[in-house]
Amino acid sequence: MIKLYDFELSGNCYKVRLMLSILGLPYETENVEFFPGRQHKSEAFLRVNPLGQLPALQDGDLILRDAQAILVYLASRYDLSRNWYPADSPETLGKITMWLAFADSLTNSISSARMHDLFFYDFDVEQCRQRAHQLLRILDEHLWFEESQGRQWLCTADHASIADIACFPYVMLSDEADVPLIDYPAVRRWTDRIKRLEGFTLMAGIFPTSAAPPERAVAL
Template sequence: MTTPITLYRTPKSGHCHRVELMLAFLGRPYETVDLDMANGAHKAPEFLRLSPFGLVPAIDDGGYTLADSNAILIYLVQRYAKGSHWLPEAPKDAAEVQRWLTIAADNIYAGPCAARLVKVFGTSHDHAASVTKAHALFGIMEAHLTGRDWLATQAITVADVAAYSYIAHAPEGGVDLEGYPNIRTWLGRIEAQPNFVPMARSPIPETA
C-alpha cells in the first residue's frame, strides 16, 4: 500500500490549494491536516520542524518534509512524473515554466492574492494597489493567452497549476474577471482536467 503524502494547509489558501491540485492531478494519495493558524498552530515547535518559517503549505512524504508551494510542485513532479508534460525538460519550455512560477510568486502574489488576503483574511495590504496590479497582470495574461491553451507550453504544466488558484478566486478579492474571456476559458480548461479539486470559496464582496 502506498503511504499517503501529508499536506499541512489552511483550506482557503491558494498556496495550499495549488499543492493539493498537483497531488490530485498526479493521482497521488494524500491526507490533509488543517492548521488552526488563528491560534498559532503554524508557530508551534512541532510544525516549525517541518516548515522553519512557519508557513503553509508543507508536506511530509514518507519522512521527507518540504515547505514552499512552488518548490513542492517541482518536487512532486520530479519524483512522481519525471519527464512528463507537467515539467518539460527542453530548455525553452523549461524556461517558460520557470518564468510563470516567478510570476506566480511575484505578480500574482502582489495582485490577486494580496487583494483577496484583504477581503478574506483582513490583512493590511493596500487593497486598491493590489487590485490595480491584478488588472495590469490580467491584461498581459489575456493577451498572452490569445490563440493558446496553456501558459508555458502546448500542454498543461506546473505553471498553470501555480497560477490557477488565486486567479480563479480573484473575485473574492474584488477583482472582476468579466473583461478577460481568454483567462476565464483557461480557468475552465484547468477545471475540466481529470481529478480536479476545487478550493473552498469565500463570499464575493459587493462593489459600488
C-alpha cells in the same frame, strides 16, 4: 505516505491538492489553522517551515516549503509521463520557471487583497488590486496570443504544465479579492480548460465550469 500541511481556504495549499489529485497520489493532511488560530506561526509549525507559511509538504525525510517548489518536486518525482514538467526541454523549463515566479506575484497581489478582505490583514488593498489587474492583463495578452497560435496552455501547446496549476488558484479566487475577471476573456477561457482536466478538484470559492467545450459551443 505524503503529508500536506494544509489549510482549506489557502489558494497555495489548493495548488498542491490540485496537483496531488491530478497525479492520483494518496496523501494525508495536517490541518494548520491559519485563521483565526495563526497556527502557521506556532513553534511546532515553525519547526516544519521557519518562514511560517503554508503550504509545506513532507515525503519521507524530505520537507519542502513553497507551493511552486512542491509542484516541481511532485511532477518530477511522480509524473512518469513527464508531461507536467518536461525537464528535457530547456526552453520549456525556462518558460515554466518564469510562470511559476508569476504565480508568486499573484500571491503577492490577489491573495494579499483577499487576505485583507477575508482575514483582516493590514495590506494596502488598492495597491494590491492595481497590481493584480496589471498581472491579469499580461496573462490575458499572453493567453490570447497563444490561442491565436493554436496553443492552449501557458507554456506548452497540447498538455497543461505545473505553471498552469500554479497560476490557476488565485486567478480563480480573484472575485473574493474584488478583482473581477470580466475584462480578461482569454483568462476565463483558460480557467475553463483547467476545470475540465482529468483529476480536477474544487475548493471553497471555486466552482465547476458551466461553459461548454469549444467544439460544442460551435455546434450550438
